[in-house]
Amino acid sequence: MARKKRLPQAPVETVIESLSQDGRGVTHIDGKAIFIDGALPNEKVIFKYTGKKRKYDEAKAIEILEVSPDRVEPGCAHFDICGGCSLQHLSAEAQIKHKQIAMLDTLKHIGKVEPETVFEPLTGESWGYRRKARLGARYVRKKERALVGFRERRNAFLADLKACEVVHPSVGHHLTELQELIGKMEIREAIPQIEVAVGDEKTSLVFRHLEPLSEHDTNLLIDYAKASGVQLYTQSKGPDTIKLLYPESAELFYEHPEFNTRVNFGPNDFFQVNTSINRKMVPWAVELLDLSGEETVLDLFCGLGNFTLPIARHAKQVIGVEGDVVMVKRAKDAAIANGIENTDYYACNLMEDLSHQPWLKKKYDRILLDPPRLGAKEVIEHFGKLGASKIVYVSCHPATLARDAGELVHTHGYTLKAAGVMDMFPHTAHTESIAVFEK
Numbered sequence: 001m002a003r004k005k006r007l008p009q010a011p012v013e014t015v016i017e018s019l020s021q022d023g024r025g026v027t028h029i030d031g032k033a034i035f036i037d038g039a040l041p042n043e044k045v046i047f048k049y050t051g052k053k054r055k056y057d058e059a060k061a062i063e064i065l066e067v068s069p070d071r072v073e074p075g076c077a078h079f080d081i082c083g084g085c086s087l088q089h090l091s092a093e094a095q096i097k098h099k100q101i102a103m104l105d106t107l108k109h110i111g112k113v114e115p116e117t118v119f120e121p122l123t124g125e126s127w128g129y130r131r132k133a134r135l136g137a138r139y140v141r142k143k144e145r146a147l148v149g150f151r152e153r154r155n156a157f158l159a160d161l162k163a164c165e166v167v168h169p170s171v172g173h174h175l176t177e178l179q180e181l182i183g184k185m186e187i188r189e190a191i192p193q194i195e196v197a198v199g200d201e202k203t204s205l206v207f208r209h210l211e212p213l214s215e216h217d218t219n220l221l222i223d224y225a226k227a228s229g230v231q232l233y234t235q236s237k238g239p240d241t242i243k244l245l246y247p248e249s250a251e252l253f254y255e256h257p258e259f260n261t262r263v264n265f266g267p268n269d270f271f272q273v274n275t276s277i278n279r280k281m282v283p284w285a286v287e288l289l290d291l292s293g294e295e296t297v298l299d300l301f302c303g304l305g306n307f308t309l310p311i312a313r314h315a316k317q318v319i320g321v322e323g324d325v326v327m328v329k330r331a332k333d334a335a336i337a338n339g340i341e342n343t344d345y346y347a348c349n350l351m352e353d354l355s356h357q358p359w360l361k362k363k364y365d366r367i368l369l370d371p372p373r374l375g376a377k378e379v380i381e382h383f384g385k386l387g388a389s390k391i392v393y394v395s396c397h398p399a400t401l402a403r404d405a406g407e408l409v410h411t412h413g414y415t416l417k418a419a420g421v422m423d424m425f426p427h428t429a430h431t432e433s434i435a436v437f438e439k
Contacts (some may be wrong), residue, residue: 007049011062016043021102021398022429023086025061033336036061037153038080040068040090043276050154058154072095075127075427076165083151083159085166085427096121100421101432107419115435119420122156122284122434124276126426131198132273137178139188146182148175148194166427170203171196174228181224185263187211195235196265199252200275204231204267206242214251222246222247231267239268258283259310261338269327270303271338274424281394281422281434282310285368288392288436291315295365298386302377306370307394312340315366319359321347350379361386368394375400377407382413391437396424398431408437415439 016025016039025039033056039045044066049120051058064071074080074088100121107113136158137148149161164172173400182191187209195206204368207221213234222245225346231250235242244250253264254275259282261325265271267326272278285307289297291314299308302320304327312318312335318434320343322328328347351374354360360382367388369376383391395401408414414437424432 004382006377007052008046011046011048013044013046013065015066016041016045019090019098019326021431023090032057034059038089039064039277039315040071042066043068043071077163078149078161081152081159082150082161082164083153083155084164086153086386086429088427092123092126092423095426096123096421096423099423103398103401103419103421103431103433106402107405110298110399110402111404111409113402113405113409115416115418115419117418119239119418119434121420122277122280122422124274124280124423126423127165128167128169128172129274129276130172131196131275133167133171135167135171135175135178135194135196137182137191137193139182139191146179146188146191146310148178148182167196168198168203170198170230171205177228181220181287184220185217186214187217195233195268197252197265197269197271199265200254202231202250202252203229204233204250204252204293206233206235206267208235212236233267233370242266242268253414254278256282256310257336259286259313261309261313261334261340262311263304263306263330263334264337265330266303266326269330270324272306272424277322277422277424277432281424281432282307285392285434286314288308288390288434289314289368290365290390296363296367297366298359298364300367300369300376301371302331302345303327303370305334307370308343309334309338309340310347311368312343316342318343319362319364320345321348321350321359323351350376352378354379354382360386365389367391370394371400373397373400375404377404380404380407380412383408389439393435393437395433395435396430398433401433401435405435405437410427412437 016028018026024035036047036059038061045061046063047061070091072091075084079088147158147201165236181437190210193208197204225246232245255262295315297315297318299320302308302322308320325347328345331401417436422432
């Protein structure tokens with residue numbers, strides 16, 4: 001077994017050249033790249049090594065000698081230790097500018113494409129915006145109390161947090177209460193996580209438990225739900241074991257007031273984490289589709305119908321395709337509940353062979369797609385025969401957007417008319433973007 005390389009102990013002074021996509025300052029020493037936590041471009045810093053790899057090293061800034069004008073005081077007291085955010089020390093304006101530049105650079109170098117127009121970034125609330133989260137939980141015997149929150153930066157241990165300024169305040173400002181609750185439970189060491197889902201009016205928590213809940217623990221959870229006003233669920237094994245504990249009935253939903261649509265969702269369903277951005281993004285996407293009311297639109301990776309239902313208000317017909325059967329059912333139910341009759345849905349794994357899918361044998365005027373991080377490589381292979389004159393692509397990963405953009409332009413004859421970023425995940429390195437393609 002190879003010996004672990006010994007880290008240099010002496011502090012080193014350097015000037016930061018750029019910012020990596022994950023929010024670390026980048027410099028080079030003797031030709032080798034070093035990624036430095038807590039450092040920003042053009043700053044002169046003193047750092048200490050934290051790790052050495054074959055192709056690059058890792059480090060942490062311990063003193064800032066020359067401060068960037070873009071540096072700000074982090075809004076969270078736990079920024080230095082928590083791994084949930086990596087960019088709080090960078091101003092909001094500089095954060096989104098960095099993401100825009102990185103996205104455009106990725107399009108150019110991976111996809112070999114450049115947009116004719118670059119959209120102004122779409123911005124919204126930057127604190128308390130996160131409405132979907134999975135909080136880790138662990139009872140620490142030595143501390144005689146529970147920890148609830150996110151993992152430490154570049155570490156597997158849970159960070160010791162009192163609050164989270166990014167998670168919605170109905171949960172983010174109540175972490176100590178959740179810690180105290182778990183600490184009182186008889187199976188305190190068998191609670192590994194809490195799933196958070198926040199709708200327009202209600203907050204739901206799903207407590208995962210690895211051992212059966214006693215009557216004592218059940219009553220503790222019910223009492224907490226009553227006092228806090230949350231909808232509390234339990235989960236003993238997989239997602240199909242999620243059960244509502246309190247109250248007797250519960251409802252989560254979000255609305256698009258501009259389209260008079262309401263989407264109901266479950267506590268474990270995927271939905272856009274940032275409501276303020278989502279309420280701007282969906283109308284923008286519908287506008288970019290340029291609908292007259294006579295078009296047939298294909299909505300891929302449609303989920304709960306986040307785009308499908310608003311599009312249906314302005315199109316002749318919308319076909320929604322989604323791999324999760326439960327979400328397809330919810331999307332169908334949402335259409336009925338909203339009085340929308342011009343949508344059809346198909347449950348289909350869009351990452352597999354699609355050649356025999358009936359919805360692929362139709363023609364479409366427009367296509368909207370909002371894939372996961374893996375992108376849409378498999379389904380894009382069929383776009384050439386679908387006939388759509390315009391495509392709107394919403395992406396959560398610039399690299400797969402760039403790959404797919406290259407395929408659309410160089411193989412299927414589309415032009416990348418415009419692209420830009422949306423601040424769906426402030427203070428993190430995650431980048432949400434939107435791109436428009438035309439024949």
